[in-house]
Amino acid sequence: MSHRRPLLKGDISFSNPAVRAWLYQIIAVIIVAGIAIYLIHNTVTNLSNRGITSGFAFLDRSAGFGIVQHLIDYEQGDTYGRVFVVGLLNTLLVSALCIVFASFIGFFLGLARLSDNWLLRKLSTFYIETFRNIPPLLQIFFWYFAVLRNLPGPRQAVNAFDLLFLSNRGLYIPSPQIGEGILAFIAAIAAALIISAGLFRYNKMHQIKTGQLRRTWPFALCLLILLPIAAQWVFGAALHWDVPALRGFNFRGGMVLIPELAALTLALSVYTSAFIAEIIRAGIQSVPYGQHEAARSLGIPNPVTLRQVIIPQAMRVIIPPLTSQYLNIVKNSSLAAAIGYPDMVSLFAGTVLNQTGQAIETIAITMSVYLIISLTISLLMNIYNRRIALIER
Incomplete structure (x- = not known):
């Protein structure tokens, strides 16, 4: 017959399961922290021996190489x-x-x-x-x-209406350039969307009250087409298009x-x-x-x-x-x-x-x-x- 000492509320001896659980967790944290410190110290020492400086200062240095595709302006001298x-x-x-x-x-x-x-x-x-x-x-x-x-080369590229050219160099398409009427164009689209949303809400409430279905999309579609066209007619074109053309051995x-x-x-x-x-x-x-x-x-x-x-x-x-x-x-x-x-x-x-x-x-x-x-x-x-x-x- 085993005689186990009863656990007291303030018992902090090793026989207390709660104390053992906390002790094991503390030991585990110490071991993990020790391994992390060793790895960091070892890495810093190796980098120092090889003359490699750590940090993010290299982000300000010039790259010196080109990138074939970039969505923002980029040149070889950029950082x-x-x-x-x-x-x-x-x-x-x-x-x-x-x-x-x-x-x-x-x-x-x-x-x-x-x-x-x-x-x-x-x-x-x-x-x-x-x-x-x-x-x-x-x-x-x-x-x-x-x-x-x-695919064929640039000189034999697949041509679609002198606007799109498909070759082994890629698909060349017209590039949009912002015009003087861009703000009015955006405002017209925003107004069309707001009016369409309000009309949709009104028709939905009308359907709930009367059971009659009113279609919103024909009127909304007309707004999305006619308002931007009217804005461009009054304030000027929102976009100009830079059309690719074959010059030499590739398109420009x-x-x-x-x-x-x-x-x-x-x-x-x-x-x-x-x-x-x-x-x-x-x-x-x-x-x-x-x-x-x-x-x-x-x-x-x-x-x-x-x-x-x-x-x-x-x-x-x-x-x-x-x-x-x-x-x-x-x-x-x-x-x-x-x-x-x-x-x-x-x-x-x-x-x-x-x-x-x-x-x-x-x-x-x-x-x-x-x-x-x-x-x-x-x-x-x-x-x-x-x-x-x-x-x-």
């Missing part, structure tokens, strides 16, 4: 800090494009997978099962080396979408859309079939049933996994370094790191940027998810 901004904007550009295209394609494929049309259903199934099982890097290589790099003027951007956008959009399609399909199938039958018994057309009844209920199932796919797009955009697209990884964690030797700083900045972008997307999606969530009372 590494500006290189960081250029890389960040290029990363945000390809991520935004892929999110939009993958969402649109995935939504269509998800609906097609549930279609009564046998051919459409089988084609969507083939698309999904094919592209989601091929690694994204291989798809990037396919679009870049097998498709886009085999306009705006170019380089093949690296196109290949990366195509590959990530196609790859991620296959996963989004399955998320859409699962979300729609999660809605009880009784909802379909109830809408059909009321004589509601199938498109209206899908838009007004099924999709709103399915969104609470769709949003969480859809957020993960958006985060995957941002992270997979770092594969751009494989084909030379000037994103954050290629520029900052690649070229800048090799030139400056500031490995810790450049890697830390790059990791922090991806972390902030991912947390921002998660925050926005979670806010939207809370707004559409069904509240049980």
Whole structure:
């Protein structure tokens, strides 16, 4: 028979489980802190022995290299800090494009997978099962080396109305230049949107009171078209267009979408859309079939049933996994370094790191940027998810 000493309220001996728990945690914190201090000291010592100074002063030094695509003005003599901004904007550009295209394609494929049309259903199934099982890097290589790099040269470029030119150098399109009527143009669009929102609210209240449906979109569409046109007619053109033209061995003027951007956008959009399609399909199938039958018994057309009844209920199932796919797009955009697209990884964690030797700083900045972008997307999606969530009372 064991005799255990009863625990007292003020007992601070080792036999007290609470004391042991606190002691183990303190020891664990000390060990982790010791390892961190050792690693930091070792890193600082190695950097000092190699003559590498730490800190972020290198951001003010001149980069001395060109960047093929930049959304802001950039020259070779600009600083590494500006290189960081250029890389960040290029990363945000390809991520935004892929999110939009993958969402649109995935939504269509998800609906097609549930279609009564046998051919459409089988084609969507083939698309999904094919592209989601091929690694994204291989798809990037396919679009870049097998498709886009085999386009004709600038002199034999595909010409569309002398405005768009497609070659192995990229897609050249007219570039917008701000005109004197830009402020009036923006004000006209804002006024059209405000009036349309007010009219939509008024028609909604009228429908609730009388049961009569009034369509808002024809009037809103006319406002969005006519008001900006009237503003430009009175105050001048809001935009002027710089049209590209062939001069020498390449095009000059306009705006170019380089093949690296196109290949990366195509590959990530196609790859991620296959996963989004399955998320859409699962979300729609999660809605009880009784909802379909109830809408059909009321004589509601199938498109209206899908838009007004099924999709709103399915969104609470769709949003969480859809957020993960958006985060995957941002992270997979770092594969751009494989084909030379000037994103954050290629520029900052690649070229800048090799030139400056500031490995810790450049890697830390790059990791922090991806972390902030991912947390921002998660925050926005979670806010939207809370707004559409069904509240049980």
